[in-house]
Amino acid sequence: MKRRKRTGNPATGTADGPASSVSPPLPERHLPKVDEPRRRTRALVFHPYLKDGRHGPPPGGRAAPARLPEARLAEAVSLAAAIDLEVVETALAPLSDIRPATYIGSGKVEELAALVKERGIELIVADCDLSPGQQRNLERALNAKVIDRTGLILEIFGERAQTKEGRLQVELAHLTYQKSRLVRSWTHLERQRGGFGFLGGPGETQIEVDRRLIGERIAKIKTMLQAVTKTRGLHRRARQRVPYPVVALVGYTNTGKSTLFNRLTAAEVLAADMLFATLDPTMRAIALPSGRRVILSDTVGFISHLPTHLVAAFRATLEEVIEADLILHVRDIAHPETEAQKADVLAVLGDLGVTDDPARGLLEAWNKIDLLPPEEAAELVGRSAGSAAAVAISAITGAGIDALRQRIDAFFAARDRLRTLRLNAGEGAAIAWLYAHGEVVSREDGDDAVDLTVRMTPAAWSRFLKAYSQATFVQAAAAQ
Structure with missing residues (x-):
């Protein structure tokens, strides 16, 4: 399969002998x-x-x-x-x-x-x-100053995180990483923006940070993040009282998640062609072709060799993925290592326990088909048209976006069932609950009863039966 060349060829060398060094040009x-x-x-x-x-x-x-x-x-x-x-x-x-x-x-x-x-x-x-x-x-x-891959990723996180939660998550990961390392100073704890000082030049005074102070700060951050997690839980329960399922965009970093999010929501989220452009989740409600509304969530990108302690530090952010009804895996299908990137993403999702839930949907968006030769892009579009698990798209040009919307819509239509109910006219609380937690498709009011056709998720239907077990049902049946 021909791929679009993206970088120059870095020079090779031997383990102990001289080697030429050529800078691959940055696109x-x-x-x-x-x-x-x-x-x-x-x-x-x-x-x-x-x-x-x-x-x-x-x-x-x-x-x-x-x-x-x-x-x-x-x-x-x-x-x-x-x-x-x-x-x-x-x-x-x-x-x-x-x-x-x-x-x-x-x-x-x-x-x-x-x-x-x-x-x-x-x-x-x-x-x-x-x-x-x-x-x-x-x-x-x-x-010269030396940083490793983990230090570099943390520096990026330090520059990108904007919300209080994001800053706390980055600081926790940073302190965990630095417990056994020399750091320049504690001034980074007072910064409002920017990284964490990994890039300070040689010759600066290096001090051994008191491990007791680091431990105290880590404990404090964990307490603060627990409060954030609790707040997220309250918001999530509030959303559960509204019949809006959640679609979480996940993917390897730099695959175009934020660009796709912008395309689907017409929002202006930072969509720079850089790794980790998004660190804090962004959520928007969108309407699908059927009129059904869903909440779309853009999340941080994954990457290979992501340290376990970093995944744990960002777990609060990734909870939107854990709780999502549908995972939309955005792939850079034009990247020469798209399959390896997919494996990395699935490995992280496995660590989070996301792939263990058979009720959760998983749909792939094969993004960046505009970077492929026309015949190869057409072949992918044809393949995805015959698959329920993938849609070939270009978030930049808009190609395939309508098909993606329809595929998301079809997932929820297949999952949610129409139910016909006849309730006593006096069951006002139960009727109001159905309006709040389901989609009332039709209603007919009689002298003594109300006939309703409601689209609900299986989970919402179970909650309804539990909450209103004493309600007087004249009829409650599933409709196809």
């Missing part, structure tokens, strides 16, 4: 837009990998789908671009074994040190998970 659509010029931090991004194909246990112990090192490096460059780093060098670092002291071999360390000096590099991004000791040893050897 224009990936370049962050700023209001006024400012000097960007010059960075080198390298991806180490084991030559025999071993990837080692990822954070959290989940098996990671095998990926090409070049694709992993390109993704790391996109991560760096998300916080406006100027990536001036990239490198692959094939390893025979992971070195306990520096992760990579001494030859590669010397090569990177030479590049740091020659190119004036201020920051090294290691696309792996470094131990605190490995990070410190590399900083000393390279005379």
Whole structure:
């Protein structure tokens, strides 16, 4: 299958010997837009990998789908671009074994040190998970600040989160990560915006943060987040009293979830072509072709090798996914590693317990067909037309959006049942409940009874029977 080429070819090298280093050009659509010029931090991004194909246990112990090192490096460059780093060098670092002291071999360390000096590099991004000791040893050897993949993701989260809840979630993940690491200061706890100081330059005073203070702060944040979770639960129960099911958009980061959300809701949510453009969930009510209304929720994007403690820290945000009636999995179908991205998303959903509920629907939106050759896009449209599990779309051009709306509508129409009821005219409370929690399709008032046809979910029908078990039913039957 032909794919649209998205990045340049990063240079390869040996574990301990010299290797050329070529910066893959960042596509224009990936370049962050700023209001006024400012000097960007010059960075080198390298991806180490084991030559025999071993990837080692990822954070959290989940098996990671095998990926090409070049694709992993390109993704790391996109991560760096998300916080406006100027990536001036990239490198692959094939390893025979992971070195306990520096992760990579001494030859590669010397090569990177030479590049740091020659190119004036201020920051090294290691696309792996470094131990605190490995990070410190590399900083000393390279005379530059070093951050690993987790630190980079947390820096992005720190810049992107806007709500109080989002900031708390990021801070919790940051403190959990930093418990055994040196940090620059506590000033980040007072910031209203921005990251968490991972990018401070070498030579700054580094202090060992008192672990007791970190523990106290973590406990306080967890208490505050429990209150947030409780508030979310109240809001969710309030929504359950309204007959609006929830459709949650999920997907690998940068697959176009926010663009699709904007297309479906006509809202102006940040939809930059950057990784993690959305960190705080956004919710809107939309009308489907039948007139049925649903709540659409846009959530944070997933990514490979997402640390377990980070998933836990963001669980409150992801609760909208856990509680959703329908999961709309937005995929970048034009990406060369779309299947691996899908596997990563399903793995995270599995961690959250989402895939364990057979009553919850799962629908795929094959996005970005506009980036494919016309004949390939047409083939995908044909395939999705014959499938109940996927719809081929372009959130940018609008292609397939009507079909997607109809498919969502069809899911809820098949799930919800029409029920005909005849109630005594005096059962006003029960009739009002049906209006509040179901869709009353028709009503006929007689002298002593009221005939109703109501569309309800099975769960709502069960709640109705429980709440009004003493109501006088003349008739209660399911209608097809």
